[in-house]
Amino acid sequence: MVTLKEIAAEAGVSVMTVSNVIHHNMTRVSPETAERVRAIIDKYHYVPNMAARSLISKASRIVALLLPLWHATADSLLLDPYVGQMVGMLETLLREKNYYVMICSFETVEQVLSIQRTWQIDGSVLIMPHKDSITRELVKRSVSPLVVIDRWFDDLPMNSVTVDDRKGGYLSARHLLEKGHRAIGFVGPTIKTSSVIHDRYLGYEDALREFGLTPNPKWVFNKRFHQEGGEQTGQEIAAMRRRPTAVIATEDMIACGVIRACTEKGMSVPQELSVIGFDDSLPSRLISPALTTIAQDVRGKAAGVVEILMELIKDPELTGRHIQMDVSLVERKSVASV
Numbered sequence: 001m002v003t004l005k006e007i008a009a010e011a012g013v014s015v016m017t018v019s020n021v022i023h024h025n026m027t028r029v030s031p032e033t034a035e036r037v038r039a040i041i042d043k044y045h046y047v048p049n050m051a052a053r054s055l056i057s058k059a060s061r062i063v064a065l066l067l068p069l070w071h072a073t074a075d076s077l078l079l080d081p082y083v084g085q086m087v088g089m090l091e092t093l094l095r096e097k098n099y100y101v102m103i104c105s106f107e108t109v110e111q112v113l114s115i116q117r118t119w120q121i122d123g124s125v126l127i128m129p130h131k132d133s134i135t136r137e138l139v140k141r142s143v144s145p146l147v148v149i150d151r152w153f154d155d156l157p158m159n160s161v162t163v164d165d166r167k168g169g170y171l172s173a174r175h176l177l178e179k180g181h182r183a184i185g186f187v188g189p190t191i192k193t194s195s196v197i198h199d200r201y202l203g204y205e206d207a208l209r210e211f212g213l214t215p216n217p218k219w220v221f222n223k224r225f226h227q228e229g230g231e232q233t234g235q236e237i238a239a240m241r242r243r244p245t246a247v248i249a250t251e252d253m254i255a256c257g258v259i260r261a262c263t264e265k266g267m268s269v270p271q272e273l274s275v276i277g278f279d280d281s282l283p284s285r286l287i288s289p290a291l292t293t294i295a296q297d298v299r300g301k302a303a304g305v306v307e308i309l310m311e312l313i314k315d316p317e318l319t320g321r322h323i324q325m326d327v328s329l330v331e332r333k334s335v336a337s338v
Helices: 004-011 015-022 031-044 050-057 081-096 109-118 132-141 165-178 195-210 226-239 252-264 282-286 298-314
Strands: 062-068 100-106 123-126 146-149 160-163 184-188 220-222 246-249 274-279 292-296 322-325 327-330
Touching: 004 015, 004 031, 015 031, 062 081, 062 109, 081 100, 081 252, 081 298, 100 109, 109 132, 123 298, 132 146, 146 298, 160 165, 160 298, 165 184, 165 195, 165 246, 165 274, 165 292, 165 327, 184 195, 184 226, 184 252, 220 226, 226 246, 226 252, 246 252, 252 274, 252 282, 298 322
Parallel strands: 062 100, 062 123, 123 146, 146 160, 160 322, 184 220, 184 246, 246 274, 274 292
Antiparallel strands: 292 327
């Protein structure tokens, strides 16, 4: 196998110049020289030893995408449309900056710390952090620069990108109220364990309060994520004597599950039950009726994460970087007037 030194000799340049071309450090290399070096690299199918490089430079060029397993099983980790889209966006944006992505599922903080140390992770991104207690501990103990998606704690030195979840809950409820609904339910995981779900619930409460209403506890359904939780809710609603006329779901897959279960039980959506989701993911456009939902800019969110992470890698002591993205209501066919 050809060595770095042999490539440099054939190109008539220094070993450092070849190394700069391989690692995209082009400030001191002319385009002509870079092209000549690349041609020789391609000729010999040279692949740099990244493990050796990371030991020397103490930089792996690896970013860990941390995916908690407490709301999913290993075989369904990327089935969530939002998670799959976010992972894809992050991989694309990080690859453009010459970083490699490692997908890491975990259940405990110790597992994350072990991964970060073993692989000399340059930076980490926490996706879907639904347990605030574990998220807090990870923020405090992470041994690599960390950006958290969908969480912000005022009392911790951290860096994150979020959306205006409270506004999303408010827009959903307000839309239903303006359509004449007064019996409005709320379905999602337990609000006590997740500040994101809690904020969406608070927005729902805000809108009801404007109309002189309060949530009916019988219509607040604490269910697990994904379609399964929505289907359980739909079955319960169909069996009720006094039903809500509309429900707000904390994600599109839950909303799709509600629609499917109600339809199978002979209920008409939206004539007998209006449904609103959250995320504006692909299933919201494929379900029938097409789902009214709260849209968030996933690409913009991912770009914000990468922007902060690059700053952190340069300055690991940086804290307090928080980007909050706006949300909007996308009106489709799953809501009717009463």
